[in-house]
Amino acid sequence: MTGPVSQASAVRRREVIDALRRGTVPQAGLDLLAVGLGRFEAALDDDLATASRGGAAFHAIRGDYGSGKTFFARWLAERAKRAGLATAEVQISETETPLHRLETVYRRLTERLTTATHQPSALRAVIDSWFYTLEEEVLDAGEVDEEDEAGLAEAVDALMERRLAEVARTTPAFAAALRGYRRAVAAGDGATAEALIAWLGGQKSVAASARRTAGVRGDLDHFAALGFLQGLLTVLRDCGHPGLLLVLDEIETLQRVRGDVREKGLNALRQLLDEIDAGRFPGLFLVITGTPAFYDGQQGAQRLAPLAQRLATDFTTDPRFDSPRAVQLRLAGFDLPHLGELGRAVRNLYREEARHPDRISERVDDAYIGDLAVAVTGGLGGQVGVAPRVFLRKLVADVLDRVDEFEDFDPRLHYAFTVTSSELTETERNAAAGSADDIELELP
Secondary structure: OOOHHHHOOHHHHHHHHHHHHHOOOOOOOHHHHOOOOHHHHHHHHHHHHHHHOOOOEEEEEEOOOOOOHHHHHHHHHHHHHHOOOEEEEEEOOOOOOOOOOHHHHHHHHHHHOEOOOOOOOOHHHHHHHHHHHHHHHHHHHOOOOOOOHHHHHHHHHHHHHHHOHHHHHHOHHHHHHHHHHHHHHHOOOHHHHHHHHHHHOOOOOOOHHHHHHHOOOOOOOHHHHHHHHHHHHHHHHHOOOOOEEEEEEOHHHHHHOOHHHHHHHHHHHHHHHHHHHOOOOOOEEEEEEEOHHHHHOOOOHHHOHHHHHHHOOOOOOOHHHOOOOOOEEEOOOOOHHHHHHHHHHHHHHHHHHOOOHHHHHHHOOHHHHHHHHHHHHHHOOOOHHHOHHHHHHHHHHHHHHHHHHOOOOOHHHHOOEEEEHHHOOHHHHHHOOOOOOEEEEOOO
């Protein structure tokens, strides 16, 4: 067997299968499940390369519920990390992360900051790596002896000031907090160091004593958040991460907030896009996800004409001719052939780890997977778009596991697809609207 499945490591295969068995989106290995996304790969890789070279990029992902927007974003994040970029996925919400308060967006960004080698939050690891890089650069220049601690610290501080000069002009507090953090680490003051990392991450209620030590005051506000993002990009670039993929997920929540709050949120997004176009954020690749109603409706982007103009994309042609370089990228969602293809990919992935791979191939053949896809879709009101999570969980936990464990288990004879309402998300329950608590469908 050749291709991505056979080349995947055993650890990656197990992680993917375990997540599907739980009914969750895997945290890694999404390229193994990326059905129908191949047409975007070249254009998005170009965008990642642009960010890596110090440029900036933006895309708006468009799709109905169940079309795979979150999966798409996480698949793209995996590609970004392989290209060396840091990533962060932020869910926009009315109460926890309102878009009109960019300080909350920045705070969530730092909480979710991830690199290929560090899980969230990678902020402290990134900053420590940055100071190490600056020290190595000073030592490589040969102007300071490694044993001269005071001279090395002074030279590193001077280099830091040069690197942060542009940021310090607009957000001097960012550079001041970095200096304070470095002094606290050198003095062995762990509590102050932790507090200043929290403050750099936009956290509230940081000890006043720590802020005084660094010469900063107050909490991060909406206007300073953009300066902090600029500073973070500088730090990332200098320590080997040439850019940042930032995903703002579920931006359609703006439609559900109070009118004045919606206006502020839309304007914040417009401001962010303008700052990207102006070159303020070298290395930033911003992605937003939303439903068609957000992009096209009067309660969404159309409410703010300048934003609507920046997001405008022609979708009057056949989806086959959608450009992967457009501002908006349309996700068509799953149909039955795609669902079957996804099932076959998971079956092949499972077979690589199975104790009885031949039995898997024989009893869970392509025809059976097609039948199961039809049954699951029928149980969810015929809406294929909301079926993948349930379909994959049933395929792994109810069918493949049993075939591998029990020699005499034949899914065509011994298994009928059944789902209870407690197993479903709210969207999935709505799709199965009006059904009984249990749905049982005999497979052909």
